[in-house]
Amino acid sequence: MSQRTLVIIKPDGVRRGLVGEILGRIERKAGWRISALEMRELDRSLLEQHYGEHVGKPFYEPLVEFMSSGPVVVLVVEGERVIEGLRTLAGPTDPIAAGPGSIRGDFGTIVRENLIHASDSEESAERELKLFFPTVG
Ligand code: IDP
Ligand code: MG
Numbered sequence: 001m002s003q004r005t006l007v008i009i010k011p012d013g014v015r016r017g018l019v020g021e022i023l024g025r026i027e028r029k030a031g032w033r034i035s036a037l038e039m040r041e042l043d044r045s046l047l048e049q050h051y052g053e054h055v056g057k058p059f060y061e062p063l064v065e066f067m068s069s070g071p072v073v074v075l076v077v078e079g080e081r082v083i084e085g086l087r088t089l090a091g092p093t094d095p096i097a098a099g100p101g102s103i104r105g106d107f108g109t110i111v112r113e114n115l116i117h118a119s120d121s122e123e124s125a126e127r128e129l130k131l132f133f134p135t136v137g
Pocket of ligand 1: 054063112
């Protein structure tokens with residue numbers, strides 16, 4: 001089942017020089033393809049739409065501060081079961097709980113600064129792709 005998902009390399013990943021490492025892990029998965037890619041700075045209104053489910057939670061404000069603290073890399077990845085697959089590649093939200101071999105497990109220690117976002121379902125992927133790449137369709 002070929003799918004598309006939205007990935008964000010968060011500001012910590014860019015600042016720490018891990019863009020190539022993270023992109024390389026995605027590219028090496030057989031048959032997956034990066035079909036759009038851009039470095040951007042995200043503003044609060046886009047982040048509020050992206051993280052709508054978390055508005056009002058205690059971690060929301062610091063999350064928005066962090067996500068707008070520097071450039072990110074946003075990309076669309078296409079391929080077989082790529083939505084589930086990228087969540088596996090990323091690992092669980094808490095990098096200390098994430099296993100070795102996952103991006104969060106290998107490089108992170110702080111829950112907020114966990115290097116990567118990947119859409120969590122087909123519905124989220126569709127919504128997030130429209131939000132970040134309205135022209136990709
Ligand atoms: P996910 O990115 O694994 O889907 P979500 O629960 O959707 O995780 O949370 C979105 C982002 O908010 C996380 O990736 C992380 O950066 C941040 N976050 C989530 N829970 C916490 C928390 O308890 N403390 C600090 N930051 C959090
Ligand atoms: Mg999430």
